[in-house]
Amino acid sequence: MPYPVVWQMDVAPSHMMCWRGPTGETMTPDISGGVDNFVTEMDRAVTGATLGTLALFVALWLVMTETMREGVIPGVRTTMLDILGPVFLTLMVGFVLFAAVIIIGPWGGIRLGGPEASPTYSYPAYFAMFFSAGIAAGIVFWAPSEVLFHLTSPPPFVAAEAGTAAVADGALRAVFFHWGVSAWAAYVAIGIPIGYYAYNRGAPLRVSTLLLPFVGNENLSHPLAKIVDVLAVFATIGGLSTSVGFVSNQFLSGVQYQWGAQTTGLDTFLLVAGLTVIFTVSAVTGVKRGIRRIAGVNAALFLAMALLTLLLGPTAYILTNGSAALVGYLVSFVQLSFAGLGGGSWFDSWTLFYWVWWFSWAPFAGLFLAAISRGRTLRTVAATGVFATAGATLAWFGIVSSTALQLQTSGTADILAVVNDGGYAVAGFPLFGSLPLGELLLFLFMALIITWIITSADTSTLTVAILTTEPSTAPGTGSRLFWGLLQGGVGFGIVILGAGQGLQSAAVITGGPFGLIGLVGIVGLAVELYRTDTDGQSIAASAFGGSDD
């Protein structure tokens, strides 16, 4: 069996691509581009099974009646969550503990790529890329709206009357819990083992690499490994396409709200087509050009929007309510993490759904985290993946969600009335529109909606292209174009067919197993790290000799 090369993703177009062999030597592939090349380099098992699964899903969707659609897939999802709910809740706690062990413990000093490896990207670029890829447009969709759900229907751990200011702290605490450390820890649990096996063990950069300690490097083409990659691709396409559908609805709802303009299916098509062209161009140009630069623009816009909202919004309220909720979140983190084990519809419909949703994003976000982490220590990867990104997320939710709460509870703006008319997708528009310089904020908000989805979609396109290409080969332009267009097509299809909920449920169903695969990953890595390091020495001795970035 040929020794697999590790693709570094450091240059974009296939004809310029640079790979690195197991010993770090630069290898120049002979790739001339085009459709022939796409077919030649394709991993036929993974590609065929993925396309077959998607086709089967579409066929079933078209054949099923409305009653069946509303019953079967959500039913499977509900059954899975009922049976495996406690397992998923416990797993998420395990992932947080894993990240903590890596950050605090001696293994954190291990450097991906060996002691001499240096990071490929600057730290700001590294952070911006991972942060932008990992959370998608949900952060702009849910920040103004989720907290209002909890305001009107308080979580069980909040003892206050619905709709009153007394609920605000608890409502924001629930949002922090769902979008905080736990979500990002799931990505780290997938990303760190993949990165370690790829850069320190010469394994291929793909999700099935998590099985390496159990099946060996030479058996990673086993059908079981292929199934893992197919699940990863399906969960990624399902999750991303659903997000594209949500974002399109949010954007068009904004156009309707702001200018009273009526939208049609053709407008949806034009919007999704435009988004698809942008993220495909970014994916084709690669990490160093498109993906890194657009992530930088997104992070800058995000920071500007957060600061402007903090300054122009109810600053004192944001700081006091946000701080109280943050302290409450940290203090009650363990209690909240286990509270769902006792059951209860609130935890089932909120926490469990979020946890499995993060699991479904974990193969894509984790693989991308691994791909850009060469040269960084495990400690830096874990700390970035958990604390830095969670910190930025919580700051955003603290600012925007607190603003929504203050405007609603003080009567300054009736966001809920607008939401009742136009749905939760529109919540951000009355929020930002009621602040000073509201028109400027709305302009930035609409730009941010698009840049967030672009930064996730270009990365997911690249990730899917990696997973559907032969392990020893880097995906070329044809592969990136194909998967980019397919994801855009699926996104448009679910909007037109109204299949968003169905595909989201399907993505959750396929994503759920990644909680268990993540467990396999961290247990396997622990065994591997105890067993030996790259030089055959005790890993503990090597780790203490490592250095941080």
Place this chain on the structure above:
Amino acid sequence: MTDPLTAIGATTASRQVLLLTCLLAGVVLLLAFLVPALGTALSARLIVLTAIAFIGSGLSYLSLLPIAAEQAA
């Protein structure tokens, strides 16, 4: 002395067109927000196309910019 377009990497006609598109579409979109009468006069389709043109051309410009130009800057 280097001209401004060269300094930001807009050295080819296609990149200059992308930059110009981004600028013009951005101004139209911003005016649609700042002058409600203008925004109301535009159809949803035109707003969607303008927004896509604004962001798409800007981000495509960034994506297509060679790394050498960035390093030189």
